[in-house]
Amino acid sequence: MLGYSLRRIIYTIPVLLGVSLVCFALVHISPGDPLISILPADASVELQDRLRVLYGFDRSYPEQFLLWLGRALQGDLGTSIATGRPVTAEVINAVGNTLLLAAVATFVGFVLGCFFGFVAGYFSNSPMDKAASAAAVFGVSVPHYWLGMVLVIIFSAQLGWLPASGAGPGGSSQWKLDAEHISYLILPALTMSVIPMGIIARTVRALVAEILAQEFVIGLRARGLSEFGVFLHVVKNAAPTALAVMGVQLGYLLGGSILIETVFSWPGTGMLLNSAIFQRDLPLLQGTILVLALFFVVLNLLVDIMQSALDPRIKR
Amino acid sequence: MTVPFLSIKNLGVTFKGGTRPVRAVNDVSLDIAPGEAVALIGESGSGKSVTMRAVMRLNPEKRSQLDGQILVGGRDVMEMSTRQLSKFRGSEAAMIFQEPLLALDPVYALGDQIVEAIRRHEVISRDKARARALELFEQVRIPSARSRLDNYPHEMSGGMRQRAMIALALACRPKLLLADEPTTALDATVQIQVLLLLRELQRELGLSILFVTHDIGAAIEVADRIAVMYAGQIVEEASARDLIRTPRHPYTLGLLKSRAHDAMVKGTKLDAIPGAPPDLANLPDGCPFSPRCFLADGGCRTGKIGIEQISAGHQARCRRLDQTVFRDAG
Numbered sequence: 001m002l003g004y005s006l007r008r009i010i011y012t013i014p015v016l017l018g019v020s021l022v023c024f025a026l027v028h029i030s031p032g033d034p035l036i037s038i039l040p041a042d043a044s045v046e047l048q049d050r051l052r053v054l055y056g057f058d059r060s061y062p063e064q065f066l067l068w069l070g071r072a073l074q075g076d077l078g079t080s081i082a083t084g085r086p087v088t089a090e091v092i093n094a095v096g097n098t099l100l101l102a103a104v105a106t107f108v109g110f111v112l113g114c115f116f117g118f119v120a121g122y123f124s125n126s127p128m129d130k131a132a133s134a135a136a137v138f139g140v141s142v143p144h145y146w147l148g149m150v151l152v153i154i155f156s157a158q159l160g161w162l163p164a165s166g167a168g169p170g171g172s173s174q175w176k177l178d179a180e181h182i183s184y185l186i187l188p189a190l191t192m193s194v195i196p197m198g199i200i201a202r203t204v205r206a207l208v209a210e211i212l213a214q215e216f217v218i219g220l221r222a223r224g225l226s227e228f229g230v231f232l233h234v235v236k237n238a239a240p241t242a243l244a245v246m247g248v249q250l251g252y253l254l255g256g257s258i259l260i261e262t263v264f265s266w267p268g269t270g271m272l273l274n275s276a277i278f279q280r281d282l283p284l285l286q287g288t289i290l291v292l293a294l295f296f297v298v299l300n301l302l303v304d305i306m307q308s309a310l311d312p313r314i315k316r
Numbered sequence: 317m318t319v320p321f322l323s324i325k326n327l328g329v330t331f332k333g334g335t336r337p338v339r340a341v342n343d344v345s346l347d348i349a350p351g352e353a354v355a356l357i358g359e360s361g362s363g364k365s366v367t368m369r370a371v372m373r374l375n376p377e378k379r380s381q382l383d384g385q386i387l388v389g390g391r392d393v394m395e396m397s398t399r400q401l402s403k404f405r406g407s408e409a410a411m412i413f414q415e416p417l418l419a420l421d422p423v424y425a426l427g428d429q430i431v432e433a434i435r436r437h438e439v440i441s442r443d444k445a446r447a448r449a450l451e452l453f454e455q456v457r458i459p460s461a462r463s464r465l466d467n468y469p470h471e472m473s474g475g476m477r478q479r480a481m482i483a484l485a486l487a488c489r490p491k492l493l494l495a496d497e498p499t500t501a502l503d504a505t506v507q508i509q510v511l512l513l514l515r516e517l518q519r520e521l522g523l524s525i526l527f528v529t530h531d532i533g534a535a536i537e538v539a540d541r542i543a544v545m546y547a548g549q550i551v552e553e554a555s556a557r558d559l560i561r562t563p564r565h566p567y568t569l570g571l572l573k574s575r576a577h578d579a580m581v582k583g584t585k586l587d588a589i590p591g592a593p594p595d596l597a598n599l600p601d602g603c604p605f606s607p608r609c610f611l612a613d614g615g616c617r618t619g620k621i622g623i624e625q626i627s628a629g630h631q632a633r634c635r636r637l638d639q640t641v642f643r644d645a646g
Contacts, residue, residue, distance in 0.1 A: 214418060215418040215419045216419050216420055216422070218374055218413075218419070219420065221402075222374055222405055223406040223433045223436065224403060224405035224406030224407060224436055224437060224488075225432075225433075225436060236423050236424070237422070237423055240423075312423060312470075312471075313422060313468070313470055
């Protein structure tokens, strides 16, 4: 177990290196000069050159990459071109908000998805299965920005129960656990949870149906286990895969659903990426992508380790 | 014969849900005395496993319909409530399966599965149940039993897994053991070991055993009596000795002749029964074996064929028994 975990941790190092290289390259391959957007149209050539040297854009790509990587390892992701603030602070702030949103959405999606999945799998081909499967398909296929807007129209504009956008008083940096802040969280989290709900429900349905068709379920009944006892065995058999899917979903949502965060003006990574792209803010873009990729890798690592703890067949 | 421990009377099992109902078991009656081992043999799809599963009502409830009567220790299994049924399963009757890798939960250690089964039926501490699991592992002769308790099914060899499965089945001291082709998935040398172990446990614990197999050799090794099934019916039943020496049903004869045996000379053809078993959703009139039978005449193809008593404990479902005095078929 410990050996396996250590090995998995060591495997992430080359992955992270590759990720940082790709994310540096992607940003630099794309056309356009980042400085043009912040300089006035009539800026002198000397000024352009000075800024270029200041941001290090005059050096060769490998040099830039190594410098950037070296600083990144010390926690310095450079300075945002658009705002002039350190990228690290901006990203950490946004990641915190997105993490909150994504965690709540994944949790809600996981609970609902498992519920629908188990119902559908246990009563497969019954009307209940049809209804639960329909809910899952709806979750996977409905356009989320559209759903978000519909929810805003119903619950904010018409009923006036919930705020339509933002993260609550204090903006992005002062989130607190109180009723007012939670009310701002409900609509975006609900909208976001629909994606993992659908995917997890479908996965769990397939898993449960497959497990129930296995002979060991008859074996369990032949030992005199009650239906609830059999259910617990099914849960333990389904758990590794279901949790893995949940982990991957959390990873995707951490990338910040750009559309949902834009609809709700949620100050997370999605919004940050959105503005970084439009302003051609290279350091911010690079930094955000790197941090998100880092999260994704760490999350996958956690899922792998958790899976090996739950499924004895993975260990060795 | 003493009062049977297991008594199946006119059992019928019909599977619904397909385009046509499938009559998998048709009018099967079978008694097993306390401490007796009976083998049910037949080819795939003859209804032997379905019959055995019916004894514990393990066939899918929604899709199958049972009729007839099954008495175990004097209690009618058909009449049991869900709660009574789950109490009965595992403690009165237990089952071992063909492929233990599929029949054991892959994500629970074997010791834990045994402890779970014991604690399901008895009020007993975890430690005591574990001590008993260890005894069971030793009883079925699993080497280094203590450390093997923590093994998962995939960490054991096939023979070892089947031993563990037997230990699990015996965990709550059942009086009836249902064995569904327990040696089919094992290689030949391990088969013998498992059969001998079953035989030994049966004597030691006074178990009644219903042993389903399509391996006649294995049936002879374990069983006191053998019943031959064809198309959902028992076509012949006799003591193991009588059945081998003087088979009376043409199907039994065909089965015995189709075995490979020592006396076979290289180049000789194996005697096979011509044709294929009938479609259980569309059984022919009369004797279901008649289309493949070398003795069948017009009378075999209509009406219901009854069971004929041949001698004490030997009976067959055939109306041409006057023509079927075979000698030394095997």
